[in-house]
Amino acid sequence: MTGIAAADGLEVRLSFNQITADPYGMRDVVDACVQHGVKTISVWRHKVDELGLEATAGLIRDAGLGVSSLCRGGFFPAATEAEVASRHEDNVRALEEAATLGSPLLVLVCGPAPDKDLDRARQQVVEGIAALLPVAERLKVKIGIEPLHPVFAGDRSVIVTLAQANEIAECFPASLVGVVVDVYHVWWDPCVYDGIRRAADRILGFHVSDWLVPSPDPLMGRGLMGDGVIELRRLRKAVEAAGYFGPIEVEIFNRDVWAMPLDDLMTKVKERFVAHV
Amino acid sequence: MTGIAAADGLEVRLSFNQITADPYGMRDVVDACVQHGVKTISVWRHKVDELGLEATAGLIRDAGLGVSSLCRGGFFPAATEAEVASRHEDNVRALEEAATLGSPLLVLVCGPAPDKDLDRARQQVVEGIAALLPVAERLKVKIGIEPLHPVFAGDRSVIVTLAQANEIAECFPASLVGVVVDVYHVWWDPCVYDGIRRAADRILGFHVSDWLVPSPDPLMGRGLMGDGVIELRRLRKAVEAAGYFGPIEVEIFNRDVWAMPLDDLMTKVKERFVAHV
Structure with missing residues (x-):
């Protein structure tokens, strides 16, 4: 963890989730963070493949950046035992990668059902997490369950x-398993503030973006903070009231955002973060 | 209400929601229902405008069809008192139209927030329904609150x-206000079966379609029953266990479905209804 104290300002808590600059390589994103004074990044596994795990870890470490999370593990539900085992092995590798990168957290996208049976799939998620606990404990990497927006219930x-x-x-033990609160996924929920209060010491991450109206595309249409309808500040205050003062990841899937020059994008992200989060 | 008894077969409960044949006029849809032995239809207000209210009511009555619901009232949250009043007046007209058409039910799509304040908007929904109760009681038309999929939280x-x-x-009194369960809107919800049990004598409608994977478009991409991942039969059995044996509306917004010749569409809808619902 990046050792951020409650007394620090908001801006120091900005963690740049690299998917927000998807067209850019790992070196570019790390350099941009350093240039713009962003202290923390969130790393995606497929991006680690560019330079390899050890080189990526060295690059980030040498740049003096913290890592807030590795995206992503999960995808537990599967139709066969062989597939369940293969997903488990991949999640073990993800935990190992997180440890090597110095990430305190592996974010889980839990996966869709292999058929129509949601109950069974949800049970497989519980079983899948249980199987990872010894590895998480050994590697000192926490597991963060990220609920996704119900529009992704069929495929993610x-x-x-x-x-x-x-x-x-x-x-599971709070020392190993918690939740990740992404405003894009939870803002609509009439029970979201109850959920945040209940999560309390289990909140392991907080992600911001915005929900545009009309929504151009549920997957690729997230907005920059301030461009949509989410009560961002209220949600941020709620996770703080629940005790979370860790990194706040900016995570935006949006082709228009991706089309921006990286320098402009970083400037805009920081402005919007301070103004709206 | 169409007086359907629990002992009747499933097919007799099929109600054709006319939005499923959006490109076709009121006369065409009424004729197609008669030809295909469909006993009940659900009517949309903008379609009533084609022939006018009285003529539409006469057409449906003369065809011997029942009306399961009128779509739709609602859209309560608004930024100004004048706008709230104008929405109320429109909802009163909708209840009057339902009464004239012989519909026992007005379906509510409750509307989005006029700003970012979801709490206030939700309170305006409660206030808006309260204001309609005397009219609903006088006209003997029930009000059905239809929760929409969270993907519509920003705009609908x-x-x-x-x-x-x-x-x-x-x-509110169960004699006046209940809920409409549309599988497309609720299938993803881990609490849906609890919700159906709790609704019990307040279930006023049950709508079927399917959730395609991948979802082509949340608004216009509903599938025909059997083409997606929703546990349709389980949900139908659940609403029956809660006491609902009324009409089951087939309501599909999908341009491919709309492109079908009406006769083929009716045949397909009936086949899929019996096979999957």
């Missing part, structure tokens, strides 16, 4: 509310 | 879960 995650993520997390 | 409805719809409905 059977875990779709914070209540559900809390319920699963509470099956 | 701040009511996004069955739990929320139940909570609002329970503020």
